[in-house]
Amino acid sequence: MYSLFIDTHDKNIIEVLYKNGKVLDKILRLSERNHSDYTMPMLDEILKRNKIKPHDLNEILICNGPGSFTGVRIGVTIAKTLAYTLNIPIKTISSLDCLALSTKTDKIKISIIKDVKGVFAALYKNDNTIIDGPFYKDNKSFQDYIASKGITKTQIIEETDYDYDAIYEAFNNIKEKVSHEVNPLYIKIIEALKND
Numbered sequence: 001m002y003s004l005f006i007d008t009h010d011k012n013i014i015e016v017l018y019k020n021g022k023v024l025d026k027i028l029r030l031s032e033r034n035h036s037d038y039t040m041p042m043l044d045e046i047l048k049r050n051k052i053k054p055h056d057l058n059e060i061l062i063c064n065g066p067g068s069f070t071g072v073r074i075g076v077t078i079a080k081t082l083a084y085t086l087n088i089p090i091k092t093i094s095s096l097d098c099l100a101l102s103t104k105t106d107k108i109k110i111s112i113i114k115d116v117k118g119v120f121a122a123l124y125k126n127d128n129t130i131i132d133g134p135f136y137k138d139n140k141s142f143q144d145y146i147a148s149k150g151i152t153k154t155q156i157i158e159e160t161d162y163d164y165d166a167i168y169e170a171f172n173n174i175k176e177k178v179s180h181e182v183n184p185l186y187i188k189i190i191e192a193l194k195n196d
Helices: 035-049 069-086 095-101 139-149 164-171 187-195
Strands: 002-007 012-019 022-030 057-063 090-093 109-114 118-124 130-138
Touching: 002 035, 002 069, 002 164, 012 035, 012 164, 022 035, 022 164, 035 069, 057 069, 057 164, 069 090, 090 164, 095 109, 095 118, 095 164, 109 139, 118 139, 130 139
Parallel strands: 002 057, 057 090
Antiparallel strands: 002 012, 012 022, 109 118, 118 130
């Protein structure tokens, strides 16, 4: 069984091809603002390198944000299109969950994605169970929040190398969706909802 993981929420584009739950191949490319130029060619490259065709894929795994507005939109659109045209399941995971799953600790931890005005975050137990969130807080409110929880800088996860095995294992516990049910998580939309 072949699974394809796509993550375009940040400055890097990540594509991982799994075979029977094991990482078969991966491509990571620094893109900054050119996700639309590289995501599809990377997909073509990873499939060709492994001598498989799109119809050999059995599921699509997508990181649906939050993160870069355009980056998230590009990744989600490609994932939805693949799932729909190939008639295969699609599963979503947040970028906050990917950060938490990739960071081992015996303490609580908080995954964050920043923008200019604030932070989109989720607080996790050391076993990656969500305690609080996801939520958006302006910068001052976020500083007050972490101080109230006694969270130190070492417990804040903003960037880390992904643990692709842990991420795949988490996908096993995520319900499949129909491609039309998949939506991006945008920081700005969460902020707007908070103000309503």
